[in-house]
Amino acid sequence: MPHAAATPQMLRRVNAQAVLRHLRGADVATGTELMALTGLTRASVIAVCEDLIGRGWIVELDQPRAGHGMPPVPRKGRPARRFAFNREAGFVLGLDIGAATTTAAVADLRGTVIGRSSRSFRAADIPAQERIGVIDHACREALEAAGADPGRVLAVGAGVAAPVDRDGNVLVTQPFWSLFDVGLRSALKELHGWTVLLENDANLAALGERWRGSGAGVDDLVVLLAGERLGAGVMESGRLLHGRGGAAGEMGYLDMVEGVGSSDGIAALVRQWSAAGGGPSAGGPASAPRVFEDAAAGDTAALAILDRISERMARVIASIASLINPEQVVIGGAVAESAGALLPGITARLPRFTATPPRVTVSPLGDKIVTAGAIRHALDYVEANALELELAG
Amino acid sequence: MPHAAATPQMLRRVNAQAVLRHLRGADVATGTELMALTGLTRASVIAVCEDLIGRGWIVELDQPRAGHGMPPVPRKGRPARRFAFNREAGFVLGLDIGAATTTAAVADLRGTVIGRSSRSFRAADIPAQERIGVIDHACREALEAAGADPGRVLAVGAGVAAPVDRDGNVLVTQPFWSLFDVGLRSALKELHGWTVLLENDANLAALGERWRGSGAGVDDLVVLLAGERLGAGVMESGRLLHGRGGAAGEMGYLDMVEGVGSSDGIAALVRQWSAAGGGPSAGGPASAPRVFEDAAAGDTAALAILDRISERMARVIASIASLINPEQVVIGGAVAESAGALLPGITARLPRFTATPPRVTVSPLGDKIVTAGAIRHALDYVEANALELELAG
DNA sequence: GCAATATATTTAGCTTGTATCTAAATTATC
DNA sequence: GATAATTTAGATACAAGCTAAATATATTGC
Numbered sequence: 053m054p055h056a057a058a059t060p061q062m063l064r065r066v067n068a069q070a071v072l073r074h075l076r077g078a079d080v081a082t083g084t085e086l087m088a089l090t091g092l093t094r095a096s097v098i099a100v101c102e103d104l105i106g107r108g109w110i111v112e113l114d115q116p117r118a119g120h121g122m123p124p125v126p127r128k129g130r131p132a133r134r135f136a137f138n139r140e141a142g143f144v145l146g147l148d149i150g151a152a153t154t155t156a157a158v159a160d161l162r163g164t165v166i167g168r169s170s171r172s173f174r175a176a177d178i179p180a181q182e183r184i185g186v187i188d189h190a191c192r193e194a195l196e197a198a199g200a201d202p203g204r205v206l207a208v209g210a211g212v213a214a215p216v217d218r219d220g221n222v223l224v225t226q227p228f229w230s231l232f233d234v235g236l237r238s239a240l241k242e243l244h245g246w247t248v249l250l251e252n253d254a255n256l257a258a259l260g261e262r263w264r265g266s267g268a269g270v271d272d273l274v275v276l277l278a279g280e281r282l283g284a285g286v287m288e289s290g291r292l293l294h295g296r297g298g299a300a301g302e303m304g305y306l307d308m309v310e311g312v313g314s315s316d317g318i319a320a321l322v323r324q325w326s327a328a329g330g331g332p333s334a335g336g337p338a339s340a341p342r343v344f345e346d347a348a349a350g351d352t353a354a355l356a357i358l359d360r361i362s363e364r365m366a367r368v369i370a371s372i373a374s375l376i377n378p379e380q381v382v383i384g385g386a387v388a389e390s391a392g393a394l395l396p397g398i399t400a401r402l403p404r405f406t407a408t409p410p411r412v413t414v415s416p417l418g419d420k421i422v423t424a425g426a427i428r429h430a431l432d433y434v435e436a437n438a439l440e441l442e443l444a445g
Numbered sequence: 446m447p448h449a450a451a452t453p454q455m456l457r458r459v460n461a462q463a464v465l466r467h468l469r470g471a472d473v474a475t476g477t478e479l480m481a482l483t484g485l486t487r488a489s490v491i492a493v494c495e496d497l498i499g500r501g502w503i504v505e506l507d508q509p510r511a512g513h514g515m516p517p518v519p520r521k522g523r524p525a526r527r528f529a530f531n532r533e534a535g536f537v538l539g540l541d542i543g544a545a546t547t548t549a550a551v552a553d554l555r556g557t558v559i560g561r562s563s564r565s566f567r568a569a570d571i572p573a574q575e576r577i578g579v580i581d582h583a584c585r586e587a588l589e590a591a592g593a594d595p596g597r598v599l600a601v602g603a604g605v606a607a608p609v610d611r612d613g614n615v616l617v618t619q620p621f622w623s624l625f626d627v628g629l630r631s632a633l634k635e636l637h638g639w640t641v642l643l644e645n646d647a648n649l650a651a652l653g654e655r656w657r658g659s660g661a662g663v664d665d666l667v668v669l670l671a672g673e674r675l676g677a678g679v680m681e682s683g684r685l686l687h688g689r690g691g692a693a694g695e696m697g698y699l700d701m702v703e704g705v706g707s708s709d710g711i712a713a714l715v716r717q718w719s720a721a722g723g724g725p726s727a728g729g730p731a732s733a734p735r736v737f738e739d740a741a742a743g744d745t746a747a748l749a750i751l752d753r754i755s756e757r758m759a760r761v762i763a764s765i766a767s768l769i770n771p772e773q774v775v776i777g778g779a780v781a782e783s784a785g786a787l788l789p790g791i792t793a794r795l796p797r798f799t800a801t802p803p804r805v806t807v808s809p810l811g812d813k814i815v816t817a818g819a820i821r822h823a824l825d826y827v828e829a830n831a832l833e834l835e836l837a838g
Numbered sequence: 839g840c841a842a843t844a845t846a847t848t849t850a851g852c853t854t855g856t857a858t859c860t861a862a863a864t865t866a867t868c
Numbered sequence: 869g870a871t872a873a874t875t876t877a878g879a880t881a882c883a884a885g886c887t888a889a890a891t892a893t894a895t896t897g898c
Contacts, residue, residue: 057484058459060855060884066451067885084845091450093887094846129844130894215770218682225800272689284768288688289611293681295770296665299801300681303767374696375677375768377608377688407618408692453853453886460854477876486856487877522875523863 064103065439067092071100072438075110075137076162082132101135108443111138137161141443143200144434145191145246146426147210148253151176151231154187156194157423161206163263163431167198168423180234187236188243204444207433208246209426210236211253213281217298220250225297249429253277254301255292256425257415258285261382263428265421266413274301274378275415276368277422278317279386285425286376303368318361318387318394325357344390362397369398369412370405377408384415457496458832460485464493465831468503468530469555475525494528501836504531530554534836536593537827538584538639539819540603541646544569544624547580549587550816554599556656556824560591561816573627580629581636597837600826601639602819603629604646606674610691613643618690642822646670647694648685649818650808651678654775656821658814659806667694667771668808669761670815671710672779678818679769696761711754711780711787718750737783755790762791762805763798770801777808 070090075081081089086097104110113134139162148155151173158167171190173183195202214222214229222233237248258267258275267273271290277283284301286293293300303315316324319340326343346354369381383391392414402409417424434441463483468474474482479490497503506527532555541548544566551560564583566576588595607615607622615626630641651668654660660668664683670676677694679686686693696708709717712733719736739747762774776784785807795802808814827834 057463057489058456058855060453060456060853060886062459063451063453063456063854063885066455070450082845095848095888096450096886098846099885127844128842128896130846132845286768288681288686288693289684291682291684293686293769295681295801296772296803297770297801299767299770301768302770302801371764372768374692375679375694375765376686377690377692377695379689408688408690408695410689450886453855453884456854456885475876488857488879489855491877492854520875521865521873523861523877525876 064100067096068100068104068439071097072104072109072137073435075135076435078137080113080134080136082134084132086135098133101133105135107439108141109138109438110135112136139164142204142206142434142441143195143198144427144430145194145205145208146423146428146430147187147191147208148256148422148426149187149210149212149232149236150253151213151228154190155419155423156187156190157420157427158194158198158200159427159431161431161434163427165423165427167194167196167200169193169197176231183231183234184236184239188240191240201444202244205244205246206441206443207430208240208248209256209429209433210248210250211256211422211426212250213253213283215298215302216250216252216255216294217296218294220248221298222250223297223299247433249433251292251426251429252283252285252298252301253422254283254285255294256285256429257384257421258287258292258425259428259432260417260421260423260425261285261384261415262287262290264424265382265384265415265417267380267382270380272376272378273380273382274372274376274410275382275384275421276365277385278365278383278391279319280317281315281320282317282368283315284372286372286378288376288378317385318365318383318391321361321364322357325360326354340387341390344387344393347393358394359397362394363401365394366398366401367405369410370402373402373406373408373410378410380411380413382413382415384417384421386419388415388418388421457493460489461493461497461832464490465497465502465530466828468497468528469828471530473506473527473529475527477525479528491526494526498528500832501534502531502831503528505529532557535597535599535827535834536588536591537820537823538587538598538601539816539821539823540580540584540601541649541815541819542580542603542605542625542629543646544606544621547583548812548816549580549583550813550820551587551591551593552820552824554824554827556820558816558820560587560589560593562586562590569624576624576627577629577632581633584633594837595637598637598639599834599836600823601633601641602649602822602826603641603643604649604815604819605643606646606676608691608695609643609645609648609687610689611687613641614691615643616690616692640826642826644685644819644822645676645678645691645694646815647676647678648687649678649822650777650814651680651685651818652821652825653810653814653816653818654777654808655680655683657817658775658777658808658810660773660775663773665769665771666773666775667765667769667803668775668777668814669758670778671758671776671784672712673710674708674713675710675761676708677765679765679771681769681771710778711758711776711784714754714757715750718753719747733780734783737780737786740786751787752790755787756794758787759791759794760798762803763795766795766799766801766803771803773804773806775806775808777810777814779812781808781811781814 083097115131139160146157153172155170157165159165169190171186212232214232224230224233240246240248254277257277261267261275273287275285286301322340322343343354347358476490508524532553539550546565548563550558552558562583564579605625607625617623617626633639633641647670650670654668660666666680668678679694715733715736736747740751
């Protein structure tokens with residue numbers, strides 16, 4: 053129960069982590085810089101760096117030659133040794149596993165995506181084994197596109213449209229969710245030796261959005277993944293919320309009032325309501341993008357639908373604001389590009405419903421929001437466990 | 446930003462914390478036990494213990510005399526040195542600061558309450574200075590009752606009925622909340638040198654309930670403080686949720702449907718609704734306990750009111766379940782004793798509203814729920830900072 | 839070429855830990 | 869009642885990691 057005893061070796065680990073953390077963020081650093089940063093003496097800093105070089109996590113750069121590229125500030129004194137994070141020490145995979153399609157993205161250890169691939173499932177009712185095969189295929193293609201050796205993948209983040217608890221287990225209390233309970237973790241472990249970190253897709257969206265989206269750096273952030281289905285990823289104080297069974301943010305029956313199945317996202321609602329009211333210009337149910345277009349062109353019926361959706365989103369966001377009090381709520385997912393049209397309507401309504409209205413924005417990440425978060429999730433794991441991981445090659 | 450450099454001294458701190466943590470839970474421990482527990486060698490364990498004795502946190506017990514008290518298992522070998530946590534190394538204060546009354550409780554470092562006192566404010570609109578005076582008075586009385594020296598108070602936990610952010614600042618965006626923004630922290634620091642940890646009262650209720658209430662040991666726990674006002678304390682993965690401004694769980698306008706001010710707690714609703722429907726037996730509005738009594742006796746009007754309240758609570762709890770997915774929800778506050786009558790009605794309704802219904806219970810802590818949590822909060826601080834605190838006496 | 843400067847390397851010493859050996863105190867046994 | 873067995877205490881030697889101070893090295897500027 054009590055953390056293992058602290059040994060002198062632990063000091064090195066802590067200090068190595070601190071140095072590594074800084075080097076991940078910085079382009080390059082000298083011993084002197086690292087001394088200032090960590091408070092360690094030069095001797096220790098150098099020892100730590102040699103250690104990290106030996107493990108493959110950082111590299112020592114050559115002395116910059118004058119007149120070569122950009123000669124930096126001409127500096128006096130003995131030239132400093134220059135250390136840099138080795139972003140190619142390994143790779144991570146980010147997976148967006150949907151009901152119909154899986155997308156895989158490969159990134160280096162700074163998170164730069166260097167390969168991507170999507171594959172669709174033949175049908176919804178295929179056996180788990182086939183599902184895994186398709187996912188694996190997408191991974192291999194993405195790795196090939198990136199020119200990355202599968203043996204050098206350090207972690208795989210994977211997002212699924214189902215609740216996932218803190219230990220990465222999929223909660224299967226709804227038939228739909230069983231689509232995602234296919235034993236992916238053990239399968240990829242066996243096939244490639246990869247460590248798979250399963251997470252709910254909305255949770256990953258939140259990670260992605262806080263990393264390189266419109267919620268960059270916001271510690272109390274909620275992301276609504278609001279395409280076909282509606283799910284929330286909740287971050288409080290910089291940590292993801294899971295709840296007992298991973299169903300935090302699932303919002304199954306949240307809106308007990310309107311009589312609409314509240315797991316429906318914006319796209320689904322647009323379709324339903326436009327079908328009910330008769331299509332805006334044509335006769336049948338219109339697609340979400342079409343309704344947004346029509347509304348932009350001034351179509352009254354389309355505007356009415358968007359207004360109704362704004363009301364609904366405002367209520368959902370207000371519920372979240374009352375219970376969680378986030379600083380910001382981001383709307384993401386398939387409809388994110390068009391959802392900007394909803395913002396004024398939502399923002400205007402919030403003060404009616406909550407005393408602590410959050411800032412509401414739209415995600416700039418488009419359909420990459422989940423893979424971005426999956427990559428971030430994998431990187432978090434790699435960074436936390438760097439000194440325990442063996443680097444190949 | 447990066448944690449300070451790790452020095453050899455840090456090792457000792459970590460190991461001392463581990464030993465201290467165990468000793469706090471155990472009655473008494475020998476060196477050998479501590480070795481097994483921490484994984485340290487005897488030499489280190491002894492060194493740590495001597496250290497802790499020197500700082501006053503633990504004491505070494507005399508050898509137990511045979512035939513004295515309870516002679517424990519007669520053990521072979523050289524008698525072990527026996528170490529025990531010094532629960533009287535200092536004291537903590539737990540304050541429940543309400544709109545009308547303040548209660549102070551004094552506890553030793555194991556959390557056993559050894560003194561208590563309540564004082565009421567003369568009126569609602571008294572100046573901040575007078576408010577502080579009354580609070581201070583309650584503290585002094587409680588300390589005197591406990592025979593505790595004010596100079597040996599190591600921390601003060603204080604709960605107020607307003608949002609409090611992570612740094613202990615009261616959010617004042619509603620007039621009512623300004624009652625609690627009286628500069629208590631600096632005042633008590635100046636008067637006694639105490640460190641005051643301000644928190645929202647519902648949050649403290651959650652801490653208390655998880656500590657020694659019906660939610661003991663539950664990591665994903667929500668406590669509804671549902672007397673006159675309604676507020677939630679939310680714990681996820683063992684941590685309190687605050688949100689951006691500390692308003693998490695505030696639930697201001699949560700129920701956008703019923704047209705009832707949703708910051709009203711159970712007692713307030715009973716009064717309102719019994720007034721509206723005509724008192725159950727008498728003519729005027731009935732008090733909450735009265736209505737619960739009447740319902741127990743089979744009064745139809747009273748039963749109808751309780752049923753309506755159950756419906757409302759079920760909706761509130763379901764909203765929480767959808768967003769947070771706690772394992773358990775505890776109803777606490779002034780009405781907790783009677784609220785047991787509501788449980789069947791609430792539990793039965795939950796599956797209609799949420800796919801992940803939590804266990805619902807009633808708090809056994811009564812009106813001590815906030816002071817219990819305040820004590821726990823203060824103890825958490827003391828335990829986390831033990832090795833930085835100077836013990837007096 | 840030499841001073842000034844910034845960095846690198848070496849050496850000694852401190853803290854904390856482990857490992858191992860010996861001493862002490864108690865119970866069990868003959 | 870002496871002796872063996874058992875358990876814990878204490879002491880000594882050594883390793884890992886850090887600091888601090890002295891010394892060595894490489895570059896710029898005059």
